Amino acid sequence: MFLKSLSGLVRWSVLLCVPGGVLWALTPLGISLAEYRFSAPVVFWKLFPSAPLLLMLGLIGLQLWQTGRAGWPGRVGFALALLGLLLIVAGDVGKFWLAVDDTYLTTAPAYRAMRIGFLLFALGSIVFGAAALRARTLPVWGVAPFTVLSVGGLVSVTGDLGTLGATLWILFGVGWVWLGFSLLVEAIVASWKTRRKPRVS
Amino acid sequence: MKQGVTRRDFLKVAGAGAAGVSLLGTSALGSGCSTYLPSGGSRMNVILVILDSLRKDHVGAYGNDWIQTPTLDALSKESLRFTRAYPDSIPTIPARRAIHTGKRTWPFRNWIPQKGETFFPAGWQRIPEDQVTLSETLKPEGYNTALITDTQHMFKASMNFQRGFDIFDYIRGQERDRYRSPLRVSEDQVDRYTVSGNDDSMRSKVRQYLANTANRRSEEDYFAPKVFLRAADYLEVAREAQPFFLVVDSFDPHEPWDPPKKYVDLYDEGYRGGEPVVPNYSSDGWIEGRQLERMRVLYAAEVTMVDHWLGNFLNRVEDLGLMDSTLLMVLSDHGIALAEHTATGKVDWGLWPELTDVPFFIRHPGGKGAGETSDYYASTHDVAPTVLSQLNVEPKQPMDGQDLSVFLDGGNPEPRPHFTLGYNDYAWTRDDRYVMFSRNDGTEAKLYDLENDPDMQNDIAGQKPGLVKRMFEEYVLADAGGLLPKY
Numbered sequence: 021m022f023l024k025s026l027s028g029l030v031r032w033s034v035l036l037c038v039p040g041g042v043l044w045a046l047t048p049l050g051i052s053l054a055e056y057r058f059s060a061p062v063v064f065w066k067l068f069p070s071a072p073l074l075l076m077l078g079l080i081g082l083q084l085w086q087t088g089r090a091g092w093p094g095r096v097g098f099a100l101a102l103l104g105l106l107l108i109v110a111g112d113v114g115k116f117w118l119a120v121d122d123t124y125l126t127t128a129p130a131y132r133a134m135r136i137g138f139l140l141f142a143l144g145s146i147v148f149g150a151a152a153l154r155a156r157t158l159p160v161w162g163v164a165p166f167t168v169l170s171v172g173g174l175v176s177v178t179g180d181l182g183t184l185g186a187t188l189w190i191l192f193g194v195g196w197v198w199l200g201f202s203l204l205v206e207a208i209v210a211s212w213k214t215r216r217k218p219r220v221s
Numbered sequence: 222m223k224q225g226v227t228r229r230d231f232l233k234v235a236g237a238g239a240a241g242v243s244l245l246g247t248s249a250l251g252s253g254c255s256t257y258l259p260s261g262g263s264r265m266n267v268i269l270v271i272l273d274s275l276r277k278d279h280v281g282a283y284g285n286d287w288i289q290t291p292t293l294d295a296l297s298k299e300s301l302r303f304t305r306a307y308p309d310s311i312p313t314i315p316a317r318r319a320i321h322t323g324k325r326t327w328p329f330r331n332w333i334p335q336k337g338e339t340f341f342p343a344g345w346q347r348i349p350e351d352q353v354t355l356s357e358t359l360k361p362e363g364y365n366t367a368l369i370t371d372t373q374h375m376f377k378a379s380m381n382f383q384r385g386f387d388i389f390d391y392i393r394g395q396e397r398d399r400y401r402s403p404l405r406v407s408e409d410q411v412d413r414y415t416v417s418g419n420d421d422s423m424r425s426k427v428r429q430y431l432a433n434t435a436n437r438r439s440e441e442d443y444f445a446p447k448v449f450l451r452a453a454d455y456l457e458v459a460r461e462a463q464p465f466f467l468v469v470d471s472f473d474p475h476e477p478w479d480p481p482k483k484y485v486d487l488y489d490e491g492y493r494g495g496e497p498v499v500p501n502y503s504s505d506g507w508i509e510g511r512q513l514e515r516m517r518v519l520y521a522a523e524v525t526m527v528d529h530w531l532g533n534f535l536n537r538v539e540d541l542g543l544m545d546s547t548l549l550m551v552l553s554d555h556g557i558a559l560a561e562h563t564a565t566g567k568v569d570w571g572l573w574p575e576l577t578d579v580p581f582f583i584r585h586p587g588g589k590g591a592g593e594t595s596d597y598y599a600s601t602h603d604v605a606p607t608v609l610s611q612l613n614v615e616p617k618q619p620m621d622g623q624d625l626s627v628f629l630d631g632g633n634p635e636p637r638p639h640f641t642l643g644y645n646d647y648a649w650t651r652d653d654r655y656v657m658f659s660r661n662d663g664t665e666a667k668l669y670d671l672e673n674d675p676d677m678q679n680d681i682a683g684q685k686p687g688l689v690k691r692m693f694e695e696y697v698l699a700d701a702g703g704l705l706p707k708y
Contacts, residue, residue: 055256125263128264132262135258
């Protein structure tokens with residue numbers, strides 16, 4: 021009973037894609053505000069791990085939602101995205117909380133971990149979305165835009181592209197919000213359908 | 222009777238609403254905030270050393286066998302050394318603009334002569350307001366930036382090379398810097414540091430210089446020692462505030478060449494008469510024989526003095542444990558003619574190797590490229606993109622230079638089958654076989670076959686007019702993007 025409840029809880033963690041995506045999308049604004057209010061974007065980056073952590077839980081929920089029906093491409097996408105998110109969090113903590121890069125000036129391991137994490141996360145999202153789209157394991161109207169916006173996300177993390185990059189970054193976050201939102205809608209609609217079914221006497 | 226919300230209706234409304242909100246939010250955020258990635262990457266320090274007027278052929282690492290440059294020779298063993306490096310343009314100020322911005326200054330379009338200046342070669346002007354300097358790019362990335370220099374042209378009121386530097390330490394008194402009144406300098410004093418052939422302009426230069434340096438007491442009061450000692454002092458502070466970007470810009474070994482006697486004695490003894498510490502910027506008819514020999518010795522001695530104090534500075538870098546975390550670049554902006562052909566000083570019509578060829582070293586803290594050489598046509602405008610690439614910092618605007626650090630990883634940048642540079646009203650170009658230079662309109666051309674005449678002694682322009690025309694059109698005009706401006 022407990023395990024079933026726990027499984028259900030983790031499955032519903034898919035909804036954390038929504039706040040995770042929102043926080044992700046707010047990054048450019050957050051950096052700007054931190055710079056304006058505190059004259060230090062570091063303040064923002066110290067808080068940033070909340071976004072990838074929420075997305076990580078959401079991603080796990082998504083994988084459970086599909087229960088492996090997306091095949092090996094889905095598993096590869098999941099693994100890449102999860103690894104990317106882990107690297108982002110680790111890099112962020114290393115760079116902005118532990119100041120690892122100040123010791124290793126020339127190698128900057130934390131920064132590099134973050135940048136690689138961004139790439140893997142975006143790439144994994146594309147593969148994950150494409151696999152789900154192919155296997156129809158997630159709502160098409162949710163996962164199709166998500167996959168397209170993830171391509172934009174990948175472009176945005178290849179280098180600092182200024183306003184264009186910021187826009188693509190935001191849309192990448194919006195893609196995650198949209199995906200989580202689509203699952204919520206599907207769940208609500210499914211719930212309605214269940215309630216309307218005539219009872220068999 | 223109206224039915225309740227259907228699944229289709231709900232999806233339509235929800236989808237449209239979400240898409241609308243997303244687009245609105247995206248456009249609002251995207252238009253106002255363009256930063257979204259963390260800054261960082263390699264946080265190595267950068268030290269850029271510029272040595273004004275250092276000739277390539279006066280450095281041991283480049284084959285000189287009579288002038289002592291132990292520091293540069295040792296640095297060469299730890300560095301990637303470019304054997305065919307040239308400035309984007311000549312002289313001092315245009316070359317530095319290219320270094321600091323990564324943009325070509327030649328062919329000097331839109332040149333704005335600066336009021337208050339006394340020297341007017343094309344391109345001699347402040348950094349244009351719409352260009353971003355290397356220090357301006359690095360400062361927001363958390364770099365402490367410092368410029369320490371005695372290159373007086375940089376800190377004239379009409380210039381703006383201090384842009385982006387937290388500290389700009391200007392050491393006054395070099396050359397014609399109007400620092401101390403020359404009225405107290407007697408003709409006899411000027412005579413001691415000139416020769417009879419020196420023109421009035423050079424006598425005036427010496428007079429000002431003697432006024433500026435009247436209070437010297439020891440070697441440490443000379444300019445190169447001052448610059449490198451002040452830079453070493455800065456290191457003590459910078460060590461506690463890494464990463465830093467330090468530019469050490471030494472005007473020496475630019476003339477006047479009056480190093481302490483111990484350096485001169487390395488190369489010459491028994492000279493009597495006025496010291497030829499400054500060359501006329503002209504054809505070489507004004508000096509010959511023993512005086513010319515002495516002038517060359519004085520320049521060589523000045524080179525050795527600079528090398529010695531550069532070594533002192535680099536030792537300090539090492540002692541402070543900064544060598545393993547610092548990218549070091551050393552280069553010159555141009556050379557100086559000492560009557561190897563028919564010119565002395567820096568004349569725009571005399572674009573022979575003594576004026577155009579410069580040393581260029583890149584020392585990577587991880588030892589990449591150590592002891593290696595490249596014959597790529599490396600240039601002054603390659604400095605900024607190379608530094609930014611090594612630091613993983615994106616340029617704020619497109620640069621014209623190449624990222625030379627790809628050589629450190631065994632790669633190759635965009636090919637440069639030929640190179641062009643300019644000095645005032647003259648343009649110069651070369652490929653693997655020939656060097657050609659001429660006036661900006663293509664007249665007065667000189668052509669040299671490097672394969673058969675590496676010292677460029679035999680002008681063959683008259684024998685190969687077709688080749689001259691081709692090099693002018695396909696190299697000079699093509700690189701300049703059209704006809705050259707005439708000032």
